[in-house]
Amino acid sequence: xxxxxxxxxxxxxxxxxxxxxxxxxxxxxxxxxxxxxxxxxxxxxxxxxxxxxxxxxxxxxxxxxxxxxxxxxxxxxxxxxxxxxxxxxxxxxxxxxxxxxxxxxxxxxxxxxxxxxxxxxxxxxxxxxxxxxxxxxxxxxxxxxxxxxxxxxxxxxxxxxxxxxxxxxxxxxxxxxxxxxxxxxxxxxxxxxxxxxxxxxxxxxxxxxxxxxxxxxxxxxxxxxxxxxxxxxxxxxxxxxxxxxxxxxxxxxx
Numbered sequence: 001x002x003x004x005x006x007x008x009x010x011x012x013x014x015x016x017x018x019x020x021x022x023x024x025x026x027x028x029x030x031x032x033x034x035x036x037x038x039x040x041x042x043x044x045x046x047x048x049x050x051x052x053x054x055x056x057x058x059x060x061x062x063x064x065x066x067x068x069x070x071x072x073x074x075x076x077x078x079x080x081x082x083x084x085x086x087x088x089x090x091x092x093x094x095x096x097x098x099x100x101x102x103x104x105x106x107x108x109x110x111x112x113x114x115x116x117x118x119x120x121x122x123x124x125x126x127x128x129x130x131x132x133x134x135x136x137x138x139x140x141x142x143x144x145x146x147x148x149x150x151x152x153x154x155x156x157x158x159x160x161x162x163x164x165x166x167x168x169x170x171x172x173x174x175x176x177x178x179x180x181x182x183x184x185x186x187x188x189x190x191x192x193x194x195x196x197x198x199x200x201x202x203x204x205x206x207x208x209x210x211x212x213x214x215x216x217x218x219x220x221x222x223x224x225x226x227x228x229x230x231x232x233x234x235x236x237x238x239x240x241x242x243x244x245x246x247x248x249x250x251x252x253x254x
Contacts, residue, residue, distance in 0.1 A: 023058060023086045023107065025115055032058050032107035044113060048138070048185040049145055051092045054079070054111035058086040060104045071099060079138050079187055090138050090184070113181035118190040130156075130171055132192040135180060137166040142185035153179065 023030040047053055052075075062085050063071070068078055075095035080088030088111050091099065100108065137146055143166050150158045155170040169192065172180075180186050203210040 021084075023056065023082055025082065026118070028115070030056075030107070030109075043110060045110065045182050045184045047092075048090070048142060048183070052077075052090045052095075053093065053184050054138070054187070055089050055091060055096055056082070056086060056107070056109050056111045056115075057089060057096075057099075057105050058107040060106055063087070063103070067103070074098060077139065088187075113178075116181040116186065116188050117177070118188055129173060131174055131177070132171050133169070133177070133180075134161060134190045134192050135168040135170065135186060136188040136190070137168065138185050138187050140164075140166050142166065143168070146183070146185055149183070150176075 023032060043053060045053060063078075072078070075091060076099050077090040078087055079090050082088065086107070089096070089099075096108070099105075135146065135150075137143060140163065143160065146168060147158055147160075150168070150170050150172070153172070153176050155172045155176060158168065158170040161167040161169040165187075177189060180189050202208050205212070
């Protein structure tokens with residue numbers, strides 16, 4: 001069996017002047033030089049069980065790994081990154097204020113509920129009265145709380161799909177979507193799209209042109225695959241991502 005070589009790149013976050021360009025989210029671009037779309041202190045979401053909210057911030061300088069570790073100890077959790085220089089953090093208001101005092105920010109705002117929906121809201125309602133959702137949480141400590149909430153709200157078939165990051169699957173009424181995105185322990189809500197076999201769209205001549213390649217005799221047999229992914233593992237085979245456990249894997253760090 002050929003070995004799958006996993007090359008983990010340890011690239012420390014560098015300190016550089018932040019480009020005050022647009023903060024580009026899924027469906028909106030925010031200008032950090034303009035006034036925040038939400039005044040500080042005002043909240044649209046409910047706090048999580050620890051009194052924390054999600055914030056979108058852009059620092060004057062990108063955080064180093066050491067600074068991020070220190071901020072985590074101070075109660076600020078980094079839960080998302082918006083390239084090239086914005087972050088989604090989970091923090092209590094007083095901890096966010098302490099962060100601002102130590103690290104000047106170009107932009108700070110609550111991470112708004114509408115940012116958490118991975119597809120246009122209309123998609124949910126066009127699907128009917130119920131929709132199957134994948135619900136990504138901010139951390140594993142929130143799993144039991146959100147599961148209890150879903151069951152109280154009448155969600156069906158609630159299950160833990162993934163532990164790292166914590167992802168719940170549930171069949172919900174479309175009205176529950178609006179309640180989920182108002183929770184600070186919910187990071188993202190996605191409609192689960194049913195996988196279909198024999199989806200030949202990518203095989204077309206205008207895209208991958210697979211049929212033409214097949215005539216050349218290439219099958220992929222004997223090819224060594226290299227995965228370069230800084231989030232895959234830490235170089236320790238004991239904590240490798242579950243998708244690669246119990247496989248013929250060689251780890252290396254570069």
